[in-house]
């Protein structure tokens with residue numbers, strides 16, 4: 001609907017996946033996985049609601065559609081959101097609480113090397129842009145943390161990241177997501 005989808009398309013196609021932009025509920029048919037990109041979570045939620053995509057998307061993810069959510073996408077998926085817009089209610093499927101723009105003004109955007117659980121080799125370049133701060137986690141697996149806060153979590157077939165792998169030039173997380181979607 002909005003945000004950094006073009007960069008995800010590029011990254012996914014570089015690792016051999018076929019992609020489709022999802023704009024209507026019909027576009028959900030037959031997908032192996034879906035990316036909820038970074039951007040502006042309030043706008044995304046509002047647009048999805050308007051075109052009648054929010055409920056069908058919630059059902060599809062709840063029923064096990066593999067999902068990669070980044071930044072605003074993580075906010076859209078989160079069960080609890082603080083500092084959201086009044087009445088901002090997204091998918092509420094992921095058992096975490098996030099604070100929008102929780103890293104504060106001084107450090108609006110930054111890059112940090114991340115140790116990702118199960119990922120061998122060098123650290124992953126975490127690109128954070130007005131990122132959500134994960135303040136509580138419930139029944140999820142924390143896959144990476146930075147500064148004592150989770151920045152990557154997994155819950156079933158959902159992988160949610162506070163950062164932007166599509167802007168990092170490192171394709172390992174997209175590869176992992178494609179593997180997950182094909183299982």
Ligand code: GLN
Pocket residue numbers: 037038039040041042070071072073075100101129130131132
């Ligand atoms: N701060 C944005 C929001 O609240 C997220 C920023 C991003 O996706 N880079 O939706």
